[in-house]
Amino acid sequence: xxxxxxxxxxxxxxxxxxxxxxxxxxxxxxxxxxxxxxxxxxxxxxxxxxxxxxxxxxxxxxxxxxxxxxxxxxxxxxxxxxxxxxxxxxxxxxxxxxxxxxxxxxxxxxxxxxxxxxxxxxxxxxxxxxxxxxxxxxxxxxxxxxxxxxxxxxxxxxxxxxxxxxxxxxxxxxxxxxxxxxxxxxxxxxxxxxxxxxxxxxxxxxxxxxxxxxxxxxxxxxxxxxxxxxxxxxxxxxxxxxxxxxxxxxxxxxxxxxxxxxxxxxxxxxxxxxxxxxxxxxxxxxxxxxxxxxxxxxxxxxxx
Amino acid sequence: xxxxxxxxxxxxxxxxxxxxxxxxxxxxxxxxxxxxxxxxxxxxxxxxxxxxxxxxxxxxxxxxxxxxxxxxxxxxxxxxxxxxxxxxxxxxxxxxxxxxxxxxxxxxxxxxxxxxxxxxxxxxxxxxxxxxxxxxxxxxxxxxxxxxxxxxxxxxxxxxxxxxxxxxxxxxxxxxxxxxxxxxxxxxxxxxxxxxxxxxxxxxxxxxxxxxxxxxxxxxxxxxxx
Numbered sequence: 001x002x003x004x005x006x007x008x009x010x011x012x013x014x015x016x017x018x019x020x021x022x023x024x025x026x027x028x029x030x031x032x033x034x035x036x037x038x039x040x041x042x043x044x045x046x047x048x049x050x051x052x053x054x055x056x057x058x059x060x061x062x063x064x065x066x067x068x069x070x071x072x073x074x075x076x077x078x079x080x081x082x083x084x085x086x087x088x089x090x091x092x093x094x095x096x097x098x099x100x101x102x103x104x105x106x107x108x109x110x111x112x113x114x115x116x117x118x119x120x121x122x123x124x125x126x127x128x129x130x131x132x133x134x135x136x137x138x139x140x141x142x143x144x145x146x147x148x149x150x151x152x153x154x155x156x157x158x159x160x161x162x163x164x165x166x167x168x169x170x171x172x173x174x175x176x177x178x179x180x181x182x183x184x185x186x187x188x189x190x191x192x193x194x195x196x197x198x199x200x201x202x203x204x205x206x207x208x209x210x211x212x213x214x215x216x217x218x219x220x221x222x223x224x225x226x227x228x229x230x231x232x233x234x235x236x237x238x239x240x241x242x243x244x245x246x247x248x249x250x251x252x253x254x255x256x257x258x259x260x261x262x263x264x265x266x267x268x269x270x271x272x273x274x275x276x277x278x279x280x281x282x283x284x285x286x287x288x289x290x291x292x293x294x295x296x297x298x299x300x301x302x303x304x
Numbered sequence: 305x306x307x308x309x310x311x312x313x314x315x316x317x318x319x320x321x322x323x324x325x326x327x328x329x330x331x332x333x334x335x336x337x338x339x340x341x342x343x344x345x346x347x348x349x350x351x352x353x354x355x356x357x358x359x360x361x362x363x364x365x366x367x368x369x370x371x372x373x374x375x376x377x378x379x380x381x382x383x384x385x386x387x388x389x390x391x392x393x394x395x396x397x398x399x400x401x402x403x404x405x406x407x408x409x410x411x412x413x414x415x416x417x418x419x420x421x422x423x424x425x426x427x428x429x430x431x432x433x434x435x436x437x438x439x440x441x442x443x444x445x446x447x448x449x450x451x452x453x454x455x456x457x458x459x460x461x462x463x464x465x466x467x468x469x470x471x472x473x474x475x476x477x478x479x480x481x482x483x484x485x486x487x488x489x490x491x492x493x494x495x496x497x498x499x500x501x502x503x504x505x506x507x508x509x510x511x512x513x514x515x516x517x518x519x520x521x522x523x524x525x526x527x528x529x530x
Contacts, residue, residue: 005412019397211393214353216383216458217410219375 009224017229020204023197024233030193031237031286032244034186038282039245041179046270047256048175054263055164056135061145061156063128067095069152077152078128084144086137091129098124125154195293202226202294202301209302223298230290238283246271305331305366305493306352306462312360313347313517321347323517325361329495331461334488336496336504338528339514345497348514349466352495353385354378366461383411386455386463386492390470392447394439394454400446401426401435404454411458425453429483445476452483463487466497477503501528 017024063081065074071094078090093101099122106112116123132141145156202209212222249268256265271278308327314320321344329335339345350356351363354373362371370381394403405422413421426432429449431442439447448468455463465484469477481496481503488494498504504511504527511526512519 002412004414008409008412207393208395211395211406212410213379214382214387214393215407215410215454216379216381218379221410221412 005221006224009221010228012225013228013232016201016205016225017232020201023201024229027193027197027233027290028237028240030189030197031233031290032240034189035237035241035282035286036244037186038183039241039278041176041183042278043249043267044175044179046267047260047265048171050265050270051260051263052169054260054265059135059138060129060131061138061142063130063145063153064155065126065128065152066154067125069126073152074126074128077150080150081128081130081145081148084141086133086141086144087130088133089131091131093127093129095122095124095126098122098127191289191293195297199297199301201229202297206302209298222302223295226294226298227291230294231287233290234283234287237286238279241282242279305329305333306495307364308348308361309364310361311351311358311363313344313351313356314359320517322351322358325514325517325519327512327519327522329493331493332488332491334485334494334496334507334509336498336507336509336511336526337514338497338499338504338511340499343514344517345499345514346466347517349387349464349495349497352464353387354381379411383458384460384462386452386458386460388448388451388455388463388465388468390467392439392444392451392471394447394450396439399436399438400431400442400450403439403450404457407454407457421457425456426450428456428487429453443476444472445479448472448476448480449483452480452487456487460492462493462495464495464497467499468496469498469500469503474502481507504528 065077074092078092081087081090099116102124103113103116130141130145132138209222246268249271253266253268256267306327306329308325311322311325311327312320313322325344325348337345337348347356351358352365354370358371362369364370365381366384368381373381394400395406398406401422404425405418408418408421423432423435426435429452431446431449431453434442434446439450442450448471452463452468463484468480468484472480477500484494484496485507496503496507508525511521511523511528513521513526
């Protein structure tokens with residue numbers, strides 16, 4: 001009997017959706033818009049986090065060495081640096097390597113290439129690039145390197161990464177806050193629109209509901225088709241948002257790659273890897289909004 | 305079968321729908337409840353199917369005290385009391401047979417049971433040749449007969465008819481009353497709520513008269529007094 005009732009509730013729900021197809025479409029479109037805005041805000045958050053991580057990953061400090069330093073002396077200094085507690089890795093860029101990289105980087109700028117030729121010597125100094133263990137240890141490392149006493153060191157470059165990252169963090173946090181607010185506004189709008197749509201649906205079904213009550217249908221059986229409708233609306237909207245958003249990400253990805261050159265930000269991959277978490281959460285949220293709105297509308301307008 | 309003991313129903317502190325109603329209806333009786341509009345007849349019907357809660361007294365149906373009935377028990381009660389109304393309450397997009405079958409479907413009956421019972425009750429009300437018609441394709445009297453068929457699908461011991469002839473001409477009204485009498489003959493208790501003087505006088509059955517929420521007359525073989 002329970003199985004028959006469940007099947008009938010699904011049947012009634014599908015009949016209801018088809019018979020009120022325009023109303024159903026309105027509910028689905030509203031849900032799609034709400035889910036799109038939520039995904040958009042999530043995307044902004046992911047880009048912000050990816051940027052901060054990428055910047056943190058790229059942070060290093062450079063020690064520029066004197067031109068007359070020998071390979072043995074430089075390698076000895078490099079070993080000394082590697083033994084420091086906050087150091088993850090030390091890269092040695094020789095004069096020749098630095099010149100090759102410089103020339104490669106500016107190959108399209110003829111003026112720079114000509115200037116280099118006119119110099120007739122390699123003006124670049126050998127460099128040691130030191131990567132910290134973590135972003136948090138950059139301050140300690142800078143202090144240690146400042147205190148490092150070596151006749152090989154010509155100059156030190158400790159850019160203020162902390163300030164830059166604080167700014168990125170602050171912007172990301174503000175975007176996330178604004179996103180949360182916009183998401184909440186959308187959630188409230190969605191609840192109100194779905195609630196009103198269901199109210200209209202309940203009103204159009206008042207005769208059917210009254211007859212169901214009259215002939216002895218249990219209240220859960222009367223409610224069940226509305227619950228199934230809520231699940232179906234959520235499922236259809238989710239299917240649509242998956243298609244629309246993946247299309248949107250496919251279009252967006254090349255622009256992101258162009259904008260964040262040398263930062264590995266791949267939203268498509270992120271969405272593929274976290275597909276279940278992202279969309280299951282959205283399905284549960286959309287279904288809950290629908291079902292709660294349906295049941296409360298039924299309670300108020302049909303006293304069930 | 306049905307017992308009302310000092311039943312009181314208030315809609316607000318100064319609107320008294322039922323006031324100290326005492327009533328006993330025996331199994332198999334055919335009772336007409338009469339009274340002018342707004343005297344509490346429909347409220348009495350509503351309290352009997354637990355559509356309205358009472359504010360005082362006690363209602364017992366078939367030995368079951370429904371005064372403080374739980375919400376979850378109301379559907380069980382309603383399957384034991386068939387109800388028909390003046391406006392038929394049929395679903396316009398369903399055929400006559402589907403309207404009757406609907407009452408069984410929503411209560412979880414199996415397909416086999418539905419396919420047996422629905423055509424059977426349609427035969428009882430003499431509509432076996434119009435099963436595939438839609439409500440708008442048949443007369444008011446026939447629509448009311450479908451409503452009666454639907455009320456019978458759960459084999460109720462009580463049939464409540466709230467102004468069943470209110471929308472019908474005299475020929476159709478008499479047909480419906482004849483049908484109710486036939487159902488009563490099979491042992492079903494019939495409670496007819498009406499203000500149709502001719503019908504009540506023709507029936508020559510028990511008549512309870514309500515005025516201002518109170519029973520003012522209860523005659524074993526009565527006439528329309530008001």
